[in-house]
Structures are given as C-alpha cells and as structure tokens.
Amino acid sequence: KQEVTQIPAALSVPEGENLVLNCSFTDSAIYNLQWFRQDPGKGLTSLLLIQSSQREQTSGRLNASLDKSSGRSTLYIAASQPGDSATYLCALKGNQFYFGTGTSLTVIP
Amino acid sequence: NAGVTQTPKFQVLKTGQSMTLQCAQDMNHEYMSWYRQDPGMGLRLIHYSVGAGITDQGEVPNGYNVSRSTTEDFPLRLLSAAPSQTSVYFCASSHGGQGNQPQHFGDGTRLSIL
Numbered sequence: 400k401q402e403v404t405q406i407p408a409a410l411s412v413p414e415g416e417n418l419v420l421n422c423s424f425t426d427s428a429i430y431n432l433q434w435f436r437q438d439p440g441k442g443l444t445s446l447l448l449i450q451s452s453q454r455e456q457t458s459g460r461l462n463a464s465l466d467k468s469s470g471r472s473t474l475y476i477a478a479s480q481p482g483d484s485a486t487y488l489c490a491l492k493g494n495q496f497y498f499g500t501g502t503s504l505t506v507i508p
Numbered sequence: 509n510a511g512v513t514q515t516p517k518f519q520v521l522k523t524g525q526s527m528t529l530q531c532a533q534d535m536n537h538e539y540m541s542w543y544r545q546d547p548g549m550g551l552r553l554i555h556y557s558v559g560a561g562i563t564d565q566g567e568v569p570n571g572y573n574v575s576r577s578t579t580e581d582f583p584l585r586l587l588s589a590a591p592s593q594t595s596v597y598f599c600a601s602s603h604g605g606q607g608n609q610p611q612h613f614g615d616g617t618r619l620s621i622l
Binding site for chain 2: 403430431433435440441442443444445448450488490495496497498499500501
C-alpha cells in the first residue's frame with residue numbers, strides 16, 4: 400500500500416520568504432503527482448500536476464518537482480504572501496489516488 | 509460554472525439512520541470519486557467510478573454504497589450510520605481515470621453521527 404508523508408505538518412513564515420514543502424512516498428510506480436491547496440471549510444483546489452515522465456512543473460510563484468527514484472516531491476513557493484496561508488496536500492495516482500496528510504502554512508504579514 | 513456540487517453541506521444523523529450524499533458535476537467528466545477526510549489521516553478513497561454504470565471500491569468502502577446511472581451524478585449512500593462515519597466527505601471528478609487531468613473537488617459535506 401502506498402504511504403504518503405508530508406513534513407512538516409505545520410509551518411509559519413514571515414511574508415516574502417521563499418519556502419519548500421515536502422512530500423515523500425513509498426511506491427515509485429505512480430502515474431503522476433498532484434499538489435492541492437485547501438482553505439478552511441473548503442474543498443481542494445488543484446495547483447500543479449506532474450506526469451510521471453516529467454521532473455517539474457511551474458505556475459506563477461509555484462514550482463513543483465518530482466523525483467520518483469527517491470520517492471520525493473517538493474513544492475516551492477516564492478515570495479510568500481499572506482494569501483498563501485492554507486493547507487497544502489500532495490496526491491499520487493497509482494492503482495488508486497493516495498493523499499498525504501498535508502502541511503498547514505501560515506504566512507505572517 | 510458550477511463545477512462539482514455537493515449537497516447537503518452539513519448533516520447530523522443518529523446511529524442507524526441511512527442517508528444519501530449527493531454529488532453532481534457539469535463538466536462531462538468520466539471519472540468521479542468519493543473521499544472522506546479525517547484529522548491526521550488525510551483523504552481516503554471510498555468508492556470511484558470511471559463512467560456511467562461502472563463503480564469500484566477504494567481504500568475504505570465498508571458501510572457505503574454508490575451508483576452511477578448518469579455521467580453527471582454520483583451519490584454516496586450510508587446504509588446504517590455509525591459514529592465512526594463522522595467525517596468530512598468530498599466528491600471529486602476529472603477527465604479520464606489515470607490522473608492525467610486535474611481532479612476537481614466539491615466543497616464537502618460535514619457529517620456528524622450521534
């Protein structure tokens with residue numbers, strides 16, 4: 400069974416700082432990896448989708464990387480803003496979808 | 509654009525009661541799925557469907573039934589509610605089932621079983 404881990408569980412940074420969120424997984428036989436954002440009381444919003452054949456994807460201030468051989472993905476957020484405060488989850492598509500437990504990010508003005 | 513719509517948003521049930529959580533999408537997505545989200549455990553897949561008339565079990569299917577009579581709708585039925593089913597339930601949809609396209613999520617149904 401695929402195990403997906405996100406460390407740290409919570410992170411607090413001052414506005415303007417660059418930061419990295421981590422996602423690790425145990426089974427490298429995946430089709431793709433997706434990063435989501437979840438705001439309190441809301442559903443998940445897709446941020447970036449990386450196919451298994453890709454190494455990274457970029458959207459604005461966000462950059463996600465994928466290293467299947469080491470079972471790791473990172474989400475890089477540049478020049479963080481208070482509006483980036485949310486929980487960030489990674490999800491992998493193998494035979495099913497598997498989600499990490501998320502990293503709760505707080506950006507302090 | 510409605511996207512994925514879940515109803516109700518909140519529900520309180522007594523142990524043993526049954527109910528149906530509704531999910532509808534207007535994007536003509538083939539793949540639909542139900543997850544539950546519990547503190548410290550992330551989202552876990554309950555059931556999924558790759559198209560009308562086709563459903564399959566996910567990681568935690570016990571106590572739940574689904575059907576997919578149309579492309580748009582994917583209701584989740586709790587047969588006999590138990591306190592362990594207290595959770596936030598999310599419905600999601602996407603084109604295809606291989607995850608090559610982003611999943612779209614509803615806003616969730618918050619369910620409490622007393």
